[in-house]
Amino acid sequence: xxxxxxxxxxxxxxxxxxxxxxxxxxxxxxxxxxxxxxxxxxxxxxxxxxxxxxxxxxxxxxxxxxxxxxxxxxxxxxxxxxxxxxxxxxxxxxxxxxxxxxxxxxxxxxxxxxxxxxxxxxxxxxxxxxxxxxxxxxxxxxxxxxxxxxxxxxxxxxxxxxxxxxxxxxxxxxxxxxxxxxxxxxxxxxxxxxxxxxxxxxxxxxxxxxxxxxxxxxxxxxxxxxxxxxxxxxxxxxxxxxxxxxxxxxxxxxxxxxxxxxxxxxxxxxxxxxxxxxxxxxxxxxxxxxxxxxxxxxxxxxxxxxxxxxxxxxxxxxxxxxxxxxxxxxxx
Numbered sequence: 001x002x003x004x005x006x007x008x009x010x011x012x013x014x015x016x017x018x019x020x021x022x023x024x025x026x027x028x029x030x031x032x033x034x035x036x037x038x039x040x041x042x043x044x045x046x047x048x049x050x051x052x053x054x055x056x057x058x059x060x061x062x063x064x065x066x067x068x069x070x071x072x073x074x075x076x077x078x079x080x081x082x083x084x085x086x087x088x089x090x091x092x093x094x095x096x097x098x099x100x101x102x103x104x105x106x107x108x109x110x111x112x113x114x115x116x117x118x119x120x121x122x123x124x125x126x127x128x129x130x131x132x133x134x135x136x137x138x139x140x141x142x143x144x145x146x147x148x149x150x151x152x153x154x155x156x157x158x159x160x161x162x163x164x165x166x167x168x169x170x171x172x173x174x175x176x177x178x179x180x181x182x183x184x185x186x187x188x189x190x191x192x193x194x195x196x197x198x199x200x201x202x203x204x205x206x207x208x209x210x211x212x213x214x215x216x217x218x219x220x221x222x223x224x225x226x227x228x229x230x231x232x233x234x235x236x237x238x239x240x241x242x243x244x245x246x247x248x249x250x251x252x253x254x255x256x257x258x259x260x261x262x263x264x265x266x267x268x269x270x271x272x273x274x275x276x277x278x279x280x281x282x283x284x285x286x287x288x289x290x291x292x293x294x295x296x297x298x299x300x301x302x303x304x305x306x307x308x309x310x311x312x313x314x315x316x317x318x319x320x321x322x323x324x325x326x327x328x329x330x331x332x
Contacts, residue, residue: 009088010039010049013081017041024049034059038093047080050089058217061138063089065219068137072128074120075212077205094212100201103237114247117204117211117231121196122254124213125224128194142192143222148184151273154280163283163298164325174321179314183269190266192221199227200234224255225263229271233308235278235301268311275305302326 007024011017027036033053040046052059063082070076078092099117102110128134141147156175160166196203197218205212228251232244239247248267252259279301286295302322309319 006037006049006051006088009083009086010090013083013090039090046093048077048091048093050091052087052089054087057138058140059087060084062217064137065139065216066091068131068133069124069128069213069216069219071133072123072131074123074128075210076216077212077214094205094207094214097206098202099204099206099211100236102206103201107243111243111246112209113206113211114231115250116206116209118247118251119254120211120213121199121224121227121231122251124196125193125227126255129192129221134194137219139194140197140218140220142220143188143195143226145181145184145188148187148273149181151277151280152180152184154284155276157280158283158288159276159279159298160321162287163295166321170321174318177315177318179312182314183272183312187223187266187269187273190223193224194219195222195224195227196230197222197227199230201231201237204231223266223270224257225267225270226274229267229274233271233275233304235275235282235297235304238300268308271308272305272312272315275301275308279305299326 007019007022010022011019021042023040025038025040027038027048035051037049037051038046039049050062052062063079066076066079070078077094080090080092082089099113102113153175156171160174161168161171196213196216197220198215199213203213203215205214228248232239232247249259251257252263257263279298282294282298282301285291286293286298302325306319306322306326309315309322312319
């Protein structure tokens with residue numbers, strides 16, 4: 001329940017409002033330490049209040065990143081006011097409909113929404129990293145070999161170890177496979193652009209048919225294929241292979257990138273990394289943070305990881321382990 005202090009902060013920042021004239025609705029969103037509230041005002045409009053904690057440095061830089069992206073014509077919510085001392089942000093209300101909520105609609109309708117999201121992603125990947133002002137942004141740590149290895153370890157520790165309870169000796173055999181360190185090094189050696197880092201259906205709002213980015217405070221230098229893999233292999237929304245291919249072709253059209261074996265190979269490796277990160281997060285959030293709803297997404301993410309590993313021959317043993325987990329009774 002929203003505290004009286006947050007209401008008073010809102011009234012003090014927006015003098016035309018009175019305590020009795022506004023209605024406040026707490027919103028549940030994602031697995032972060034941020035709390036969201038919808039502030040509804042008498043004229044029928046509304047705004048979003050975000051209360052962030054001090055656990056994560058990235059929260060304090062959200063506003064500057066939002067303003068930078070807006071200047072680059074990348075659709076994000078407009079910032080109205082930022083009280084850094086209190087950890088409060090008042091911003092544009094994009095409504096309640098995200099891309100995930102359209103998952104049951106016909107592909108002919110969803111395609112246009114994905115098109116809008118990919119167009120925005122292409123703009124981010126092709127121009128933001130060389131834009132004026134990017135050098136003063138407080139971005140998260142770039143994707144390097146250490147971060148890719150951390151994602152792999154996150155998967156081994158919190159998904160395979162904590163959730164599936166794989167024998168530690170077996171776990172270490174897979175964790176120490178030379179191919180994983182090689183993949184981390186190869187990806188880290190490639191030229192970087194700015195990436196969203198969590199480009200999935202629940203972080204893409206839909207307003208008037210257009211896609212808007214939210215939860216972009218994890219923005220950092222990385223590979224465009226990582227964001228692309230995040231939406232094509234989104235555990236929250238199942239896409240058919242033909243739909244993934246169609247979206248891939250749209251993205252390549254918008255970015256002007258070549259559709260070649262090299263691009264697709266990097267896309268597969270990024271998909272492996274992203275799915276490992278997601279599976280680790282589901283285990284951590286579900287069991288350590290005691291939010292069991294996240295455990296429900298493990299089966300879908302494992303299916304996608306299995307598919308991707310089929311195209312990475314050096315990791316056949318890891319794929320065999322994933323297949324064995326998928327075949328466990330009661331887990332599918």
